[in-house]
Amino acid sequence: MSGGSWSTLVRSLCFIGLISLIHCAYSAAQHRSYLRLTEQEFTRLPADILLQTVVSLVLICYSAAHVAGDFLPIRADTQVRTKSWDTVGNCPSFYTFDHRAKSLSPYFAADLRPQ
Amino acid sequence: MATSKLSFDEARLALRKFRDHPTRNSEEVVELWQTVLQKNETRLGEEVWAIYEQVFVALLDCGDMNHSRELLEKLYQRFPSSQRVRKLNALYKEAAGHFEEALDIYDKLLEVDATNPVYRKRKIAVLLGQQKRVEAIEELIEYLKTFLNDKEAWLQLSSLYLAELDYAKAAHCMEEVILSQPYEADYLVRYADIKYTQGGLENIEIAKQYFIQASRLNPSSLRAAYGALLACEWLAQKQTGQKKKDYVAVGTWAAERIVEIYTEE
16 A cells, blocks of 8 residues: 555545534434424434444544654654753863963962962 | 954853853853953843853963952952852862862851752862862762762763773763753763773663664764664674664664764754
């Protein structure tokens, strides 16, 4: 089954299911007005209408899921990933200052005094 | 860096972004401060104190003790009895190399506020500044027994173990980091890198899984895709039959991923 014919089949199934459901609604309304005309009590819908409703519901659910396309995994991070390790791997609470800035900076020697 | 061409608002926003997502770009911060913001201090309003603190640390990082001293004086004037400013003073002492005095200050701060993790972490940083890595690791382990969910501390401990070439313990620390932030692809890549370095069939199998997950989370991560490719290559050589075909298939997927990343750029 190629992709194209499968999707048209599924779409037509969805359409048929919708029509069937609308037909059930119409039949149910018709049934109730019939009962009202013949002055009978309404206890439950006839079994065939119930069956048709359930079948068309299942049909719609299944075909709609296929019409919607493939399932995707739920992404926890949907933002654009532009952070580098410099940001993500940074530990600001543990900064130490024993690096070459002491040698490169012209301002460092000015403050040194014997400990 | 053309920071002098930035407008006042752009510079202020840039500093705010650096405060929210701290990167150690001290030269840039200092340049932004000196070329743009320092001339318009009054326009900053109450944000100026947070900026002072940020620039103070950046100046220390650049070895500029004089200007950082000036900022510290201003902060002391505004907040005379503040613990936070005293911590900055201790930071200054550390940068000047006066570690004993810095430790004194931290101990006194801990007497006042014994449960504050910041001072304990700075004491560990003092040990690191004195090149006492082994003692720092011991202290950090003690710290982590109390503060189990401090992701930054686990990350730091992982780096320290890597410097000591203790890959097993470094991997364990990265696991804790991943527990706290499971959707950060870079942490997965680093864990996979460590596992790949350890070597052996099990470790490289684990590395492959983590590289693939990282590549799924961040499709443009070249390191994740390349790591997956290397791991699959190694594993495919060791296996035969159906498993070999699986590894080759995954490796091919990883290679296509790499080509896509390079084509996108």
